[in-house]
Amino acid sequence: MKIAVLGNGIFGSAMASYLSKKRHEVVFDMIDNSEIIFVCSTSNLVLSSLLKLQKEMTNQKIIICSKGFAEEGKLISEVLKGNFKNEIFFLYGPTLAEELEKGVPSSMVLAGGNGKEEIKKQIESKNLRVELSDDVIGVEISATLKNVMALFIGIAQGAGYGQNTAAFVFTKAVQEVKNIGLALGGKVETFLGLTCVGDLFLSSRNRLFGIELGKGRKLDEISSETGHTPAGIFDLKNAQRMVKKLDIKAPIIESLYKIVFENCPVRDTIKEIISN
Structure with a gap:
């Protein structure tokens, strides 16, 4: 099968390598008569990446792998809705x-409507287990907020708290994602699965960045040293706007905003979450 991959960054390149080992023909950043399009660009470029190639599209299935908010702080599904007739999956x-890329046993969730069973057959292997879900909003919210929550989990770790506090913060992060997701129509079981609990468990670049923030270092200093600013920082303002619009309590998002943008002391902020 011919598969197009949009975005040749770290994850896009790894996905292309994996699909090639599955004996699929992979092309980068073009349609070229492909049957499936994997979108692995940064989340704020998903819409523009697809629009550039829209004239070449026919009935390809679109699979979104990008995590985070899209343009104007909207969900990716929001900005794609109405722009494409293609079936879209996450x-x-x-x-x-x-x-x-190394073939380490892994698991992912494919969310969408009709057709996901056939996609699963094409991408699953002994090293990549694919679960199916029809809870698109729950899966998408988990992935969208994952980077933000990973930052805060890292901050608690970097501040020198022990495992008791780390477990508390991790649990509260999962609960907060669940509450936001349920308010938007997600299903509770989704937030106990791979895309929420599972993804937050990983030691991502966002968590590592959070560890440095937790040590008391400034955002600009860390960004200058590492040469990048993680997605969670960009997603944080959008996450705060989302919870305000939904009018629900989100203490981790609110506390993280204070730490990152208002220079509030880390330990005071974490103590406030624990006491409440």
């Missing part, structure tokens, strides 16, 4: 790019 889960 493929997320606790899958580090380097481990996927």
Whole structure:
């Protein structure tokens, strides 16, 4: 099968390598008569990446792997709705790019409507287990907020708290994602699965960045040293706007915003969450 991959960054390259080992023909950043399109670009470029190639599209299935908010702080599904007649699916889960490429056993969730069973047959292997879900909003919200929550989990770790506090913060992060997801129509079981609990378990770049913030270092200092600013920082403002619009309590998002953008002391902020 011919598969197009949009976005040749770390994850896009790893996914292309994996699919090639499955004996699929892979092309980058073009349609070229492909049957499936994997979108692995940064989340704020998903719509523009697809629009550039829209004239070449026919009935290809589109699989979104990008995590985070889209343009204007909207969900990816929101900005794609109405722009494409193609069937759209979301493929997320606790899958580090380097481990996927090396063939380390991994699992992901494919969410969408009709046709996902056939896609599963094409991409699943002995090293990649694919679960199916019809809870698109729950899966998408989990992936969208994952980077934000990973930052806060890292901050608690970097601040020197023990495992008791780490477990508390991790649990509260899962609960907060669940509450937001349920408010938007997600299913509770989704937030106990791979795309929420599973993905938050990973030691991602966002968590590592959070560890440095937890040590008391400034955002600009860490970004300058590492050469990048993680997606969770960009997603944080959008996450705060989302919870305000939904009018629900989100203490981790609110506390993280204070730490990152208002220079509130880390330990005072974490103590406030624990006491409440």
